[in-house]
Amino acid sequence: MNLSPTEEQLALAGRLRDLGAARLGADIEARERSHRLQPGDWERCARAGILALPLPTAYGGLGLDPLSCAVAMEGLGHGCRDNGLLLSLGAHIWAVEIPVLEFGTEEQKERYLPALCDGRMVGAHALTEQEAGSDAMALTARARRDGDGYVLDGTKRFVTNAPIADVTLVYATVNPALGFTGVTAFLVDRDTEGLTVESRFEKTGMRTSPWGEITLRDCRVPAGARLGAEKQGSRILARAMAWERSLLLAPLLGTMRRQIEQCVQYARSRSQFGKNIGRFEAVAHRIVDMQLRLDAARLLTHRAASQLGGADASYAPEAAKLTTSEAAVATFLDAMQVYGGLGYTTGTDIERNLRDALGTRISSGTSDLQRVLMAEKMGITARARRTQPPRRPAATGAGGERRADAR
Incomplete structure (x- = not known):
């Protein structure tokens, strides 16, 4: 299975990265203090087609496959500093649009999907x-x-x-x-x-x-x-969670990538004891571990995305969500160590990224729950089938009659 992004996928990711860097997340520090989403950012995302990524063109969507959506959302996360906006976009797309698409009547699809696509409605x-x-x-x-x-x-x-x-x-x-x-x-x-x-x-x-x-x-x-x-709600929820756990944290891959790039640059420019701190193994190895976690999370996310069209029995969505959320927390903690006291300030985005990442281990099911679900799907916690012990033949007398002392 080839999960390498195509040129078209990378081009879309690049456009969304540039949009995120230039047009989204302005004044994030002030808006975070006031717990406020910037309405203009939602409209910009709608105009860029982000809300329409996975939906068919018949309803105003772009008709992209899940893997293309994952690559695109990572690009958006690489450029956009507003993790809250990215979370709201994901909740709208994966947990509302997709269930309507897969389970809605034609009347429901025509009523909701075009408006959800172009930003007239929020889900x-x-x-x-x-x-x-x-x-x-x-x-x-x-x-x-x-x-x-x-x-x-x-x-x-x-x-x-x-x-x-x-x-x-x-x-x-x-x-x-x-x-x-x-x-x-x-x-x-x-x-x-x-x-x-x-x-x-x-x-x-x-x-x-x-x-x-x-x-x-x-x-x-x-x-x-x-x-x-x-009585079909459990099936609808299962599909919504498969999409959400697979793709909700795809933008966080981009956030981690941006953080690692900044750590590399800082390690090559910050000098201590007469040399750049990147020359110290403790710092270099820490950044290498950050990259390894990102690579693993990306591969699992892409695998989960590629399997979304198939059966729901795979644990790929849970593995992607669990690995990405845990990787993000560890990565931003490591970034704080690389930057030292500067990483503990608000000016580097590290502390905000860390606070944002903590919640990803809870939303869409806690990390503990993801492990429980994986264990079930792997068959670890399945109930063993009861087997009857072999029955001993009854003891009989010389003439074949059952003996009174037989147990």
Whole structure:
């Protein structure tokens, strides 16, 4: 399997890198302090076709395959300093656009996809609840059938893009007793009566990516708002997570690449004890390890992307998400060591990148959960099949009758 980027893929990545460097993330320090996304940046991304990357041309998309999307998003991350913007873009594309594309009716596709592509609408994906995080199927949000529609009740937490979303993909159960088989998905428009959004929590990192708490109280939606069939929510979620875990952190590959390049330049220009610090093995080896982690994360991301069109049994999405998130945290910690005291200041972006990376080990499933899922898919934690021990023949008497003392 050849995962080397083509000239066309590299050219697109280069254009998005230049866009990110020149037009996106301006005044990131001030906006991060105010926990604010720059609306103009979202519009610029829409005009550049970023929101349209994986969607068919029939709905205004560019029709790119997942691997091309991964390469393109790495290029964007290489140029753009605003990791929060990149996270919001990913949540919109992979967890909203893709489920609508794969499970929506033609009416739903025509209504939502063109507007999601060109930036007229922003999407959010509402799954997490107070008691349902990694245990995503332990949902308490209810969907009660009422006439020709449904009534939704429940609360969703930590919803990326919630304060700015025009449509939210909400997961609720039609019957808690059914467990994961009762989960059903709904597309809920922002102006739907009974839906309220509140920004209750401030984040350690990714501060320019808005998130909030969504409350549904007697929120009535028509049957046409249901995405897919009733009780199909677990399948929809599985596909959304496969795409999100494969590609959500692709921009972070570019961020790591930019950080490594800066560390190389700094190690060649910073002098201590009469020579450049890059001449010290401790520094040189640390940067080499940073590069090795990046290379491994990129390969796993590209492998996961290349398999998205196939069966869902592969652990490639979990491996890509786990490796990239852990690599990012380690890389930015190493960068801080290379820069020393300067790396601990806000002027180098290192501390902000580190804070942003910490959250990637939690979002879309914690690192621990990724290992649990991988163990299941590898068959490690599968229940062993019970086998009956061989039955001893019954003891019999000389004439074939069963003896009374037989056990």
